[in-house]
Amino acid sequence: MEVEGLDSAALKAILMRIDNFEGEFDFLNPAYKCRVVFKGIAFHSVAHGLRFLRLSHNIDGQEYHYDGSDHLPAHVANHVSSMDVSATSEGSDENPLWSAHRHEWLELLLRDKYRRNGDIRTRLGKTGDRQIVFTSTDLFLGFDGKSGQNKVGRITEQIREDMSAYKDHRVWLLMCQNMSAEDFWVTVEESHGDSGICKHRLEGKCLYDIGRIPSCDLKPANPSISRVHASIYMNKRGHVCMVNYNDVTGVTVNGQRLEPHEPFAMRNGDRFTLGASKRVYRISIDRDLVSRKMAEIASKRRELQHKADLHAKRVSNELETFLKGHDEVVVLNVSYKTKRADLYDFFSSCGDVESIQLPQNRGSSDDPASDETLARRGIAFIKFRDKKGAARALERDGMYLNYRKIQVKYKSEDKVMTVQDRAQGVEVAAEVHQGIDAAAPIPAATAGVGALVGLETISGEAVHIPVEVEIQPQDVIWSATLLQCKLCFR
Structure with missing residues (x-):
């Protein structure tokens, strides 16, 4: 069978695509009832989450829209639990944050849905490589037969691809569970009766998987252990956590069974068992190392924010100057x-x-x-x-x-950086271009240097100049190396 303008592969994709979310494919529908958690907020389905995030709501006579917070006021939480997704949305205003965050929020909801609910994750895996098309008049979420972004279908296909590569749990931890991307290390001592202790040093990664597949860092041989049974990671608050993915045999920490997909903050010396295995594992956490890592993360975050602020200021100045003319x-x-x-x-x-x-x-x-x-x-x-x-x-x-x-x-006349009073002076930290000795004294630095030009990136080693300094965006002097700058005085 041939159709003009389509090759056999394209025709097969159209014929095999899933665009009817009913029957065996009902789980693909955003309205399918299952537990979905978004930044600590539990919903009855993806559709419930989308309705809450997308619209403004009249709750107890007051307008409310989601503002990005992780915790909801009690009256808002009650509204979420009783929200009717089938009710008309006419007259409801759209959340002003929706257009900027809609892709991110939708992906968070979908990834949690397919990670947290093992039965529908299995059903999704059985769809193979078939195209998934959500038929909807909402042209962002779906496709109406002529046009549409089909975000529900495309994100679901990406999750399925990640599942086949056994990495969907990693993306879920990064996106939904605040996992840090910084490497850390822990030591796990494995003991089994009188057979002695075997130490496993886990280092060089931001995530350590426990399971039977070759890519796992800890590979117990017990048949009750899943391919990827659990993970150890560090969140952005500096807590080393364990998360259990198996809702049947599970993980036990200090005699307490962990809820599936609910991260548990580990402490130094905690003991855990996996599935039906009799082996006991003891975790050793270097709290000093964790503290240093968190300090590094905080420092990098401040540095990036500072650079972003400088860039935003420079762009604003350039735009203002352009509009005024010069x-x-x-x-x-x-x-x-x-x-x-x-x-x-x-x-x-x-x-x-x-x-x-x-x-x-x-x-x-x-x-x-x-x-x-x-x-x-x-x-x-x-x-x-x-x-x-x-x-x-x-x-x-x-x-x-x-x-x-x-x-x-x-040429802009605005200053990139606010200067203090002339009598007080100012300290400017500037990344020193290769070839300029940061330790060498700057001639006439204390005798009243003129305007400092050439400051673009602020990081790394610093030169402190106790004089009034005016920094102009037009005075940027780029070096041959990106993100570096030269210092010159006039």
């Missing part, structure tokens, strides 16, 4: 062989050039006013007689000058 531009990535005369020739067709400034290396003997002066720092400031000339110059962004692709932007 009569001066900054040209970046200029060839070091480019002369002032070359820049005049290149930009003169944009408008009347009033001046061109080429920052020079400290101690340079070049005449700053000469047309033969070179752009030794790879940057130039060009001032036009009117804003129209500068606006036309922006159109040359991305063009080549002396075989270098240049960047042309408005």
Whole structure:
């Protein structure tokens, strides 16, 4: 059988696809009743979770929409438990956070559904590689026959693929259980009667699996043990946790049976058993190591947030300057062989050039006013007689000058960083470019240095300069190495 425009593989995919979520495939429907947990909030189905997250709700006479918190007020929790997913949503406003987080929230719900409920996970695995299409008039969740993103189907297919590779539990821990991506190590002592103690040192990973498949880190031979029976991981709060995946034979810690898919915080010296095995395992946790790891994580988080804040500020400044217009531009990535005369020739067709400034290396003997002066720092400031000339110059962004692709932007007058009062001074931490000795004294640093230029990335070793410093986004001097910068003074 052939259809015009379709090859046999495409035709087979269409004929074999699952687009009717009834009968043997009813479990694929978001409205299928099963326990689903989203950031500690339990729902009766994925559809219940979507309704709660997507819409604003009138609860006890007050409007409420989910704001990203992990814990709900008591009256909201009661509303969730009694929420009717079949009720019409007409008149309900959409949660303002929905459009930005809808893919993430949907995936969290679906991943928890298929990880937490073993029976439907098994049924999903039996669908093989068949395409899954959720037929719906909601063009984000499904497909109406003509168009639609079919997010329910596509995310479910990805979960099925992860299941076949025995990694769906890892993604679930990362996304749904706040697992840290930082490596850590623990020691597990295995004992069985009088046969002695066998020590297992688990290190170099952020997750250690216990089970019978070769990729597991601890592989008990007892037949009651699942392929992936349990895992040991560290969450972002620094707690080493164990999670049990087997709802039949399970895991017991200190005589207490663990609930399936409910992480349990382990303590140093805790003992656990697996399934019907008589072997006893004792876990040793280096709390000092965990504390150091958490300190490293917190430091990295602060550093990334600081960089993000600087970037957001710079983008905001550039946008504001662009909207206002300006009569001066900054040209970046200029060839070091480019002369002032070359820049005049290149930009003169944009408008009347009033001046061109080429920052020079400290101690340079070049005449700053000469047309033969070179752009030794790879940057130039060009001032036009009117804003129209500068606006036309922006159109040359991305063009080549002396075989270098240049960047042309408005020169901003806003400061990247707030400066303190002149009498108090300010300390600026800047990543030092390779080749500059951070320990070497900076000439005239205490005698009143002018504006510091060239600060883009703040991390690593720091130079502390006890003077007033003005940092301009137009003064960024890029080095050949990404995410590094040069320091120069003028």
